[in-house]
Amino acid sequence: MRFVEREDWGAPESSPASYLASARGVKIHYLGTAYSSRPHSTCDDYVRSIRASHLANRVENYVDIAYTALVCEHGAVFEGRGSHKRPGANGSATLNSRDYAVCALLGSKGLTSPPDAMLTGLCDAIDWLRRDGDAGTWLGGHRDGYATECPGDKLYAWVKKGAPRPGGSAPDPGEDVYVVKAGDYLAVIARRLDVSWKDLAKVNGLREPYTVYPGQELIIPEAASGGGAEVPPFPGAGAFVLGKSHPAVEELDRRLIAKGFTRHHDGNGYQPGPRFTEFTRRNVADVQRSRAELSGDPDGYPGPLTWKFLHS
Ligand SMILES: [Zn+2]
Ligand SMILES: [Zn+2]
Structure with a gap:
């Protein structure tokens, strides 16, 4: 996942939005205005401008950018309010407490068809919120339960198909989701546990191609140490x-x-x-x-x- 943390695009480190313990799932949004393709080097400017316009909105009285995350057409996931924060974009306090709100930088004019990189980024954002934000498996669009065109027909059709990853690409390994694939799977576990996959393979008697199955117990070798503390x-x-x-x-x-x-x-x-x-x-x-x-x-x-x- 190409994740851009708040402070890396110029927002204060932590959102002042209220705490959200868990969510039913994720609602997908679009911009609903004209939007044209731009170089990725300007995407952070665009996200900053959205935050500025939300903060200037006297009607909604937003405390922060309204979205949980924003995904550009190049597939980067910009952290909005972030996980475990109540979004402000779903239409009402009840709707905001129910689902996270992820906005694709997609227009109602100009760029209106989500490119594959954007869909991949949206999948990454959904996986991240399930992993780190206690989001459930429900998926929908802003228009579910609220009168709006958002997120546009094309993006909504993809969401209702269950948000499939373009080209059947592999899910992002993230922190806890292991790719069940010989080699990589073991490598991901090893990276997570700070032990070399070679040691892990040796201690567990695994031979190439290092197949590890979900739920398989692994013995973690003790870190080589001489300290007596x-x-x-x-x-x-x-x-x-x-x-x-x-x-x-x-x-x-x-x-x-x-x-x-x-x-x-x-x-x-x-x-x-x-x-x-x-x-x-x-x-x-x-x-x-x-x-x-x-x-x-x-x-x-x-x-x-x-x-x-x-x-x-
Ligand atoms: Zn929306
Ligand atoms: Zn971009």
Whole structure:
């Protein structure tokens, strides 16, 4: 997924919109105005201009850009209000509490047919919200339950077909969705757990082509270590899920504070707590970017090596 975080397109890091624990699913929108193809280098300008126009809208009184995410014709997913934030684009408070709102940069004039890259980006956004935003499987358009043309007939027809990925392309591996494919599948797990896939294969007696099946138990090799310090065992990737609570997150927070990685917080300073928040994730990403051996995949989700470093 080509994901553009809020601060990377010029919005404040965290949206002031209210918290949304989960959603029934995702509603797809379009711009509903004339829109013509543009170079991708100007897409962030366009997203900024949408946010500015929403903030200037005195009738709706938006606190932020109204959409959860926006997808350009080149397939990039721009983080709008983001996951676990109530959108403002679905038409009413009830509708906004029910589904996330993802807007395609598609016009009612000019560019009116969604290109494949855009459809792929929309699929990536939907997968992301199911993974990180507790979105259910319902899919629809703005026009479902609300009188509007949005998201236009062509895009709506695709949504109602179940939003198929163009050309049967593989889903984005993301953080927790494993591609069930020999090699890649194992590689994705290995990256997530910060252990080499070779070690993983060796310990589990797997031979090429490293087929791993969903639900198969894998033995994670202990990180090669010589240190004698007491390091609590790595609690497993399942302890660190965005928006979810786990006692290990509090321990993680204490180590982040001890190491001084606390620049992302809600305005009251970074405090230990059981919930794995976007602030936690971004502080962990800072840790990972700060160390050569952790910087290969600075996704903000701690694996055994990040855990070990934080306890060193
Ligand atoms: Zn709409
Ligand atoms: Zn673009």
